[in-house]
Amino acid sequence: MTLRDRPRPTLEEKAALLSGRDLWSTQPVEHAGIPSIVLTDGPHGVRRQRPVEGSGLHDSLPATCFPPAVAIGSSWNPSLAEQVGVAVGQEARALDVQVVLGPGVNIKRSPLCGRNFEYYSEDPLLSGALGTAHVQGLQSVGVGACVKHFAANNQETDRMRISADVDERTLREIYLPAFEKVVKDATPATVMCAYNQINGVPAAHNSWLLTELLRDEWGHTGLVVSDWAAVTDPVRSVRAGLDLEMPGTSGRSVQRVVEAVRAGDLDEAVVDAAVDRLLDLVDRTTGGDIGTDLAAGDIDRHHDLAREVATECAVLLKNEGALPLVEGARVAVIGELARSPRYQGGGSSRVTATRVDAPLDALRTLGTERGGTVDFAAGYTVDESGDASDLLREAVEAARTADVAVVFAGRPESDESEGFDRPDISLPTAQTEVIRAVAAAAARTVVVLSNGLIASVEGWHQDVDAILEGFLLGQAGGSALANLLLGIDNPSGRLAESMPVRLSDTASFVNFPGEQGHVRYGEGVMVGYRWHETVGIPCRYPFGHGLSYTTFAVHDLGVDVTGDDSARATVSVTNSGERPGKHVVQLYVATEAGPVRRPVRELRAFDKVELAPGETRTLTFDLGRRAFAHWDITSASWVVPAGTYVVQVCQDAATVTVEEPITLRGDDTREQLTLESTVEEWSTQRPDVFAGFLAAIPADSGVPELTPELLRVIAGMPLRKVADLLGDAVPTEVLDQLVAGGPDVVGDDGGAR
Numbered sequence: 001m002t003l004r005d006r007p008r009p010t011l012e013e014k015a016a017l018l019s020g021r022d023l024w025s026t027q028p029v030e031h032a033g034i035p036s037i038v039l040t041d042g043p044h045g046v047r048r049q050r051p052v053e054g055s056g057l058h059d060s061l062p063a064t065c066f067p068p069a070v071a072i073g074s075s076w077n078p079s080l081a082e083q084v085g086v087a088v089g090q091e092a093r094a095l096d097v098q099v100v101l102g103p104g105v106n107i108k109r110s111p112l113c114g115r116n117f118e119y120y121s122e123d124p125l126l127s128g129a130l131g132t133a134h135v136q137g138l139q140s141v142g143v144g145a146c147v148k149h150f151a152a153n154n155q156e157t158d159r160m161r162i163s164a165d166v167d168e169r170t171l172r173e174i175y176l177p178a179f180e181k182v183v184k185d186a187t188p189a190t191v192m193c194a195y196n197q198i199n200g201v202p203a204a205h206n207s208w209l210l211t212e213l214l215r216d217e218w219g220h221t222g223l224v225v226s227d228w229a230a231v232t233d234p235v236r237s238v239r240a241g242l243d244l245e246m247p248g249t250s251g252r253s254v255q256r257v258v259e260a261v262r263a264g265d266l267d268e269a270v271v272d273a274a275v276d277r278l279l280d281l282v283d284r285t286t287g288g289d290i291g292t293d294l295a296a297g298d299i300d301r302h303h304d305l306a307r308e309v310a311t312e313c314a315v316l317l318k319n320e321g322a323l324p325l326v327e328g329a330r331v332a333v334i335g336e337l338a339r340s341p342r343y344q345g346g347g348s349s350r351v352t353a354t355r356v357d358a359p360l361d362a363l364r365t366l367g368t369e370r371g372g373t374v375d376f377a378a379g380y381t382v383d384e385s386g387d388a389s390d391l392l393r394e395a396v397e398a399a400r401t402a403d404v405a406v407v408f409a410g411r412p413e414s415d416e417s418e419g420f421d422r423p424d425i426s427l428p429t430a431q432t433e434v435i436r437a438v439a440a441a442a443a444r445t446v447v448v449l450s451n452g453l454i455a456s457v458e459g460w461h462q463d464v465d466a467i468l469e470g471f472l473l474g475q476a477g478g479s480a481l482a483n484l485l486l487g488i489d490n491p492s493g494r495l496a497e498s499m500p501v502r503l504s505d506t507a508s509f510v511n512f513p514g515e516q517g518h519v520r521y522g523e524g525v526m527v528g529y530r531w532h533e534t535v536g537i538p539c540r541y542p543f544g545h546g547l548s549y550t551t552f553a554v555h556d557l558g559v560d561v562t563g564d565d566s567a568r569a570t571v572s573v574t575n576s577g578e579r580p581g582k583h584v585v586q587l588y589v590a591t592e593a594g595p596v597r598r599p600v601r602e603l604r605a606f607d608k609v610e611l612a613p614g615e616t617r618t619l620t621f622d623l624g625r626r627a628f629a630h631w632d633i634t635s636a637s638w639v640v641p642a643g644t645y646v647v648q649v650c651q652d653a654a655t656v657t658v659e660e661p662i663t664l665r666g667d668d669t670r671e672q673l674t675l676e677s678t679v680e681e682w683s684t685q686r687p688d689v690f691a692g693f694l695a696a697i698p699a700d701s702g703v704p705e706l707t708p709e710l711l712r713v714i715a716g717m718p719l720r721k722v723a724d725l726l727g728d729a730v731p732t733e734v735l736d737q738l739v740a741g742g743p744d745v746v747g748d749d750g751g752a753r
C-alpha cells in the first residue's frame, strides 16, 4: 500500500508536511505512518551534517569527495557522471539520506559567477547530458535527486532578490534546456526552485515556471522544493506549484497555509496535490530492497573511482613537448598547492573528504619509482602571508637545478564560494610572479592549475612549456594529476567553458551582475562560445579545447536527412598517434536560416571515444528537429525554418574539422497577412494580391507613380498606413477584401497564405 492510500492526515498535518521539520528533514506524521526523510547537500559527495546542535557547513560526516561539476563538465563523459551518481547514492543510503541536493545545471553565463564550480558548462546540451546521467545514477540506487536551481540562477550577487530579466527565446534556448532534458529523460524525484526572480516574479512564486512549464509542458511528476529560505509567502508558493518549503519555519508557514485554506484563499485540493507528491517522494526513497550498508572496501573503491573520474576531467591546454615528464627526470615541484591541494569549492556543497591525495606525495612516489628525483619548494603561501621574496627565491633555486619545474598554482578556497561572485578572473599575483620567475630560470616549465572558476593565464602562458588545467578534481585529484603528468594516463578533458583573453571580451560583461535589483540578459542567446564565435572575439582557449599525448584524425563525415527535419550524421575518428587515448567528437550545427539571428554554431551532439593507436571507429549521431530549431516567439513554439544547415565536426568551438551542408524543408512559417503587414511582406509573399491593390488605384487619383525608389521608401510601412496616406484613392472594397482574406487573399487550397 502506498502512503497516498492510507487514511488522510488532518489539514494541519497536511500543511505541516509542506515545510521542513528542521534544516534537513521533513515532518513525520507518526499515526499516519508517514516517516521523515532527509535531504542533504551534495552533489559531488554527501554532506550529511553531524546531528549536533550548531554544527556548521564545514562539519559533516566523512564522505567521498568526487570531482565537482566544473571538472565533470570538462570530462564530457556522461558515463562518469552516472558512476559518480551511483557511488554518491550508495554513500547517501549508508548515511540515511533520502535526497541528495543536486546536480546544479545552471549555465555559466559569466566567468565571475561564484558558483560556477558547481555547474557543468556554458552550453545547455553538455550540461543537460551530464545532469541527466548524474540523476540516473543517483536514482538507480533508490536515492532521490534534486535538480537545481530552477531557473536563471546565474550569479551570487543579490541572489535572493535579483530579477533575471531574460527574454523567452533566451530562456528556452539557453537557460532551460538542461532542466528540460533532465526532467524528461531522468524523471528526477525533485526540482529545487531558485532564489532569484525571473522577469520580476520570484521563482518560488512562479506558477508559469513551476506548474505550466515544469509540470504541464515537460511532465515533471516529482516534487518541487524551495531553495533554502527562498519562500517569502508560503501560500503563494503552494498555489504556484511549490510542494515543500525548506528549511522549516517553526510552524509559521504551516499556520499561514491552514488559515488560507480556512479563509477560502487557498484551495485544499492544491494542498492535497502537494501532499500527494511529498508522499510519493517518501514512498520512492524509503523502503525498497537496496542495501543501506556500504560493503567492505567500498570507500577505497570510491576513492579509486574518484581518481579515475578526475583523470578524465583535467584539460591539457598547452604542451610544447614538456609533457609527459620523461622517466628519470629531476623534477622541481613548486607551489604550496602541490602540498595542500584545492579540490572543491566553498559553501553548501563542501564535503568532508574521507582522505585527500596531495599531488606532491603522488609525484614523489611515482617519480622516484621511475628513477627520477622530486624536490619541492612552496613558492608562495595560499593566504599570501609570510615572506614572499624568500619563498620566491627558493622556488627559483629549485627550478634552476631541475630538468623540469612543475608549478602548481590556483586560487584559495576563500576566493571561490557560494554566496559571492568574483571581481576578476586573475590568479593571485604572488603566484603569477612565481610562475614567471620559475619559467625564466627553469629548463622547462609546466603549470598545473587548480581553480573552480575560469582563471586567466595572460601574462605568463607564453613563457611556459605546458599548462594542465585541473579545475577542482575532488579528493583523489592529486594522484590523478601525477598520473597525467607522468604519462601513466593520457589527458582527455575538454573545456566546458570558454577561456577569454580579457574579462571584457565576455558576452555578459556590461550587464553582469546588474544593478538596482535587475540583471539584464542583454546578450540573449549569445552566451560563451556562441558570443565569441558570432562576434569574432577570439578566446585564449576556446570551448571544447583540450590536447592529448596522442593525435586524432576525424574524417569521412556523411549527413543524411532522415524524415521530417531530422538528420543522421556518421563520422570516423582514428587515433593517428602512438598512445591510447580518448577523443571528444563535437558536432555543431550552423545556419542562417530563419527570421532570428542564430549563433555562428551550436553544439548539438558529442561523444567520447577511447581508441588504441591506429584504431578507427565510426560514430553515428541522430539529430532530431530540435537540433535545427529556434524558439519562435511569434508562435511560442520550436520552429525549424526552411533552408541550409551545415553539420560541422569541430576540434573545438572555434575550429571546424569537417563539415557537410544539408537542406531542410522546414516548418511552414508563413503568417496570415493582414492590413498590418508591410508593403514588403505583401509584395514578396502575395505579389498577385499586391498587384491587385496597386491596380485598384485609379490612374487619375493624383497618387505619384510607385517607382522602385518610392517602393523602397515605403517597404516597411504597414499596408493600412499606405491606404490611409492615399486617402480615398483605394476603394474600400479592395481593403475589405484584404481584411476579410477574400478570394484574392486566401490561397486556392483554402489555407491562409
Ligand code: BGC
Pocket: 041, 101, 148, 227, 228, 348
Ligand atoms: C543553496 C542550495 C543548497 C541549499 C542547502 C542553498 O543556500 O543555494 O544549493 O542545496 O542551500 O544547503
